[in-house]
Structures are given as C-alpha cells and as structure tokens.
Amino acid sequence: MYALRTAVALGIALALQALLAHAMGNRSVIDLVTVTVIYFALGAGPAAGILIGSAAGLAQDVLSGGVVGVNGFASCLVAFAAGAIGSQFIVANTLPRFVVFVAGSALQATCVIGLYALITPLGFGVAPARVAAQALFNGVVGVLAFQVVERAPRMIERRRLRRAHVRGRLSG
Amino acid sequence: MLAGRRRIGPLLVAALLGHLLLVSLQVNTAGGVTVFSALVFGAFGEVQRLVGAAASSVGDAWRQYVALAGVQEENARLRARIDEIEIGLHEQRTLALRAERLETLLGMRARVPQRTLAAEVIAGDATSWFRTVTISRGRADGIAPDMAVLAPQGLVGRVVGRPPPTAHAARVQLLVDRSAAAAAMIERSRAGGIVVGDDGVMLRMEYVSTLADVQVGDAVISSGLDGIYPKGFPIGEIVAVERGQGLYQVVRIRPAVDFSAVEEVLVVVEPPPAPTGPATPGEGGSG
Numbered sequence: 001m002y003a004l005r006t007a008v009a010l011g012i013a014l015a016l017q018a019l020l021a022h023a024m025g026n027r028s029v030i031d032l033v034t035v036t037v038i039y040f041a042l043g044a045g046p047a048a049g050i051l052i053g054s055a056a057g058l059a060q061d062v063l064s065g066g067v068v069g070v071n072g073f074a075s076c077l078v079a080f081a082a083g084a085i086g087s088q089f090i091v092a093n094t095l096p097r098f099v100v101f102v103a104g105s106a107l108q109a110t111c112v113i114g115l116y117a118l119i120t121p122l123g124f125g126v127a128p129a130r131v132a133a134q135a136l137f138n139g140v141v142g143v144l145a146f147q148v149v150e151r152a153p154r155m156i157e158r159r160r161l162r163r164a165h166v167r168g169r170l171s172g
Numbered sequence: 173m174l175a176g177r178r179r180i181g182p183l184l185v186a187a188l189l190g191h192l193l194l195v196s197l198q199v200n201t202a203g204g205v206t207v208f209s210a211l212v213f214g215a216f217g218e219v220q221r222l223v224g225a226a227a228s229s230v231g232d233a234w235r236q237y238v239a240l241a242g243v244q245e246e247n248a249r250l251r252a253r254i255d256e257i258e259i260g261l262h263e264q265r266t267l268a269l270r271a272e273r274l275e276t277l278l279g280m281r282a283r284v285p286q287r288t289l290a291a292e293v294i295a296g297d298a299t300s301w302f303r304t305v306t307i308s309r310g311r312a313d314g315i316a317p318d319m320a321v322l323a324p325q326g327l328v329g330r331v332v333g334r335p336p337p338t339a340h341a342a343r344v345q346l347l348v349d350r351s352a353a354a355a356a357m358i359e360r361s362r363a364g365g366i367v368v369g370d371d372g373v374m375l376r377m378e379y380v381s382t383l384a385d386v387q388v389g390d391a392v393i394s395s396g397l398d399g400i401y402p403k404g405f406p407i408g409e410i411v412a413v414e415r416g417q418g419l420y421q422v423v424r425i426r427p428a429v430d431f432s433a434v435e436e437v438l439v440v441v442e443p444p445p446a447p448t449g450p451a452t453p454g455e456g457g458s459g
C-alpha cells in the first residue's frame with residue numbers, strides 16, 4: 001500500500017514538476033520530485049529509500065532528456081540518506097524536517113551538478129545561489145507537505161462534523 | 173536491524189553503480205567512445221595485460237626451466253665438443269713444440285761432423301737405480317752399443333750393450349747415471365778430466381789437477397778423447413769446486429741437459445774420428 005501510494009505520489013510529483021517547469025520556464029526553483037523522494041524515504045527507511053530514489057531519479061532523467069542515471073544516482077543517494085536519518089532519528093518536528101529537506105535537496109543538486117561537471121566538458125552551469133534557493137524552497141514545500149498530509153484528515157473530519165452539526169440544527 | 177543494515181550497504185552500492193553504469197553508457201569520451209566502452213575496454217585491456225604478463229611469465233618459466241632439459245643435453249654435447257677441440261688444440265700445440273724441437277735438433281745435426289740419426293725417447297728406466305732411457309731406433313737403423321747420443325742442449329749419454337739394441341729400440345745410459353763417464357774439458361781453460369754421474373742428478377768432474385784453472389760458472393764440454401762422444405759439445409756448468417785428496421780437485425757440474433725432459437735425440441751412428449787436435453762443433457758435414 002505504501003509502495004502504491006509512493007508510486008502515485010511520485011507520478012503526481014513528476015507531472016506537477018513538468019507543469020511547473022513549463023509554466024515558469026528556467027526560473028523554477030522547486031524540485032517536487034526530490035521533495036517527494038525525501039518525504040517518502042523518511043518514512044520508508046534506507047532500503048526502500050534507495051529504490052524510491054532510484055526510480056524517481058531515473059524517471060526524472062528519462063523525462064528530462066538528460067543523461068539517464070545522473071538524477072537516479074543523486075536521488076538514490078539522497079533517499080538513502082533520508083531513509084537512514086528517518087530510521088535513526090525522530091524527525092517529527094518542523095525544523096528537523098526542514099533541515100532534512102534542505103540538506104537532501106542541496107545534496108541532490110550537488111550530485112547532479114558534480115556528475116554533469118564530470119561527464120560534460122562545460123559542466124552544468126548552475127549558480128550555487130540557485131542551488132541554495134532551490135534547497136530552501138524544497139524545504140518549505142516539504143514541511144508544508146508534511147503539515148498538509150498530517151493535518152488534512154483531521155481538518156476534513158472536523159469539517160465533516162461541523163457540516164453534520166449544522167445539518168442537524170437545521171433539521172431540528 | 174543489524175542484518176538489515178548489512179543488506180543495505182551492498183544494495184546502495186549496487187544501485188549507485190548501476191546509475192553510474194547507465195551514465196557511462198551514454199557519455200562519450202574525448203575520443204568519441206562511450207565512457208562505458210572506454211571503461212570496459214580499459215578493464216579488459218588490464219585483464220589482457222595481466223593475462224599477457226602471466227602467459228609471458230609462464231613462457232619465460234618454460235624457456236628458463238622446463239626447456240633446460242634440452243639445454244642440458246646441448247650443454248653436454250657442447251662440453252664434449254669443447255673437450256674434443258681442447259684435445260685437438262693440445263695435440264696441435266704438442267706438434268708445434270715437437271716441430272720446434274726437431275728444428276733445433278736439425279740445426280744441431282748440421283753442427284755434428286759425423287753422421288747422425290734422430291730418435292725419440294720412448295721410455296725411461298724401469299728401476300730407480302739406473303738412469304737410462306729407451307730410444308725409438310735400434311739395430312735395424314744401424315744403432316750399435318757405445319754410440320753417442322746428443323740433445324740440442326748437449327751430451328745425453330751413450331747406447332749401451334746390455335741389454336743389446338733390438339731391431340727398433342735401444343737403451344741409452346744417461347750421463348748422470350752412476351756408472352756413466354765421458355772425457356771432458358773446461359771450455360775456458362781447456363783443463364781436462366772425466367765427467368761421471370754423481371747422484372743421478374748432478375755430474376762430477378774427476379781428475380782435474382789442482383793446478384788447473386777452474387772457476388765456478390765455467391762451461392764444461394766434451395773433449396772427444398773417449399772415442400765415443402764427439403768433441404766440443406756442452407756437458408754442463410761448474411757449480412762448485414772443492415779441494416780433493418791428493419793432486420786433484422773435485423768439480424761439481426750442473427748438467428746442460430734436463431734429462432727428465434729429453435724427448436728427441438740424435439744418435440751419432442758414425443764413430444768420431446780419432447782426436448788429432450782441438451776442434452769445435454760445426455766443422456765438417458753431418459750424415
């Protein structure tokens with residue numbers, strides 16, 4: 001079930017990322033796929049994180065038209081680290097989560113840039129400021145994702161209860 | 173938990189390597205081939221190099237050790253060949269030395285007035301009491317007892333009658349034999365005497381007057397008065413002069429001939445002429 005949810009989430013993240021990149025052109029500073037990878041790896045552990053990261057990265061590579069394996073390598077590494085952290089520490093508060101997302105995003109971007117620098121003569125040409133910005137934004141998005149996922153059911157329940165209460169008063 | 177951790181490491185490494193493999197399959201090197209190809213080629217090249225080195229080592233070992241069996245046979249064959257060549261060389265050297273000795277003998281032959289016959293020393297004495305040798309000429313060659321025998325260095329001895337010469341061999345009594353004797357004189361002062369064998373190695377000159385002028389270092393030659401030895405041939409050199417009993421002095425002589433090394437000799441087959449006066453070798457022709 002967790003795998004299915006992960007796969008669906010990754011699919012959605014890939015689709016949204018593609019839409020976002022199309023909408024914002026080269027100015028997009030959010031990597032939703034990386035956020036999703038870190039998010040699920042934190043809950044799944046390092047072994048599953050390796051698979052999640054590899055699958056997500058490879059999908060990113062295939063869809064992006066770049067060298068297949070670069071994002072796979074980077075996401076695999078990041079997901080493994082996130083999974084290891086999630087299994088060793090209690091990452092339940094906002095700040096630790098934010099740090100994990102920021103660090104994971106930075107590591108992912110660094111790996112991608114580093115690998116491209118190795119395999120292409122001109123490198124990737126990404127400014128460190130953009131890497132930092134993307135890491136920060138990813139951190140924010142990741143924390144928000146946790147908040148949404150954790151609070152959404154209760155909000156929905158409260159809303160359902162409130163509606164039921166209003167309906168009862170109206171009928172009564 | 174620990175087992176799970178142990179499984180994760182290889183999984184992570186495998187996943188990362190898999191991604192790198194994918195990357196390398198797509199990325200070209202400066203030479204135009206993919207990194208994967210270059211890596212595989214490089215790795216395969218290393219394997220080839222190692223295999224080649226191993227094969228080379230095995231080949232070297234084969235050549236240097238296993239194939240030594242053939243080398244050993246060849247070595248033995250070559251060693252035998254070297255032995256043959258060394259023997260041949262030794263023979264050639266011996267022949268050259270013999271030719272040299274014969275040449276010297278020939279030169280001496282020209283100096284001997286009488287007819288001579290060359291002979292080879294073929295044996296020594298069977299006992300240690302006498303100093304005799306056997307030569308390769310006998311009755312068939314005209315050899316008879318009391319014929320003088322010469323070497324390029326000087327007098328050697330005489331042919332003895334006991335045992336009598338055979339058809340192709342004769343016994344020669346050396347001058348150093350205890351019972352040998354020859355008429356002699358000191359070359360410088362012309363003082364005469366009789367040279368006899370002393371101890372089998374040295375000679376002694378007897379009947380030399382105390383009035384005679386004798387000095388250490390003087391050469392002693394044959395006087396020819398004995399009717400056997402031709403006149404004027406070296407006998408030896410005086411090494412000591414002692415006062416003897418009576419009217420004579422004792423003169424010790426080192427022989428001119430190394431009797432242990434005589435190989436070729438000349439036998440004077442014609443008796444020397446009766447002494448008529450002083451004469452020197454080389455006068456007249458040889459036989």
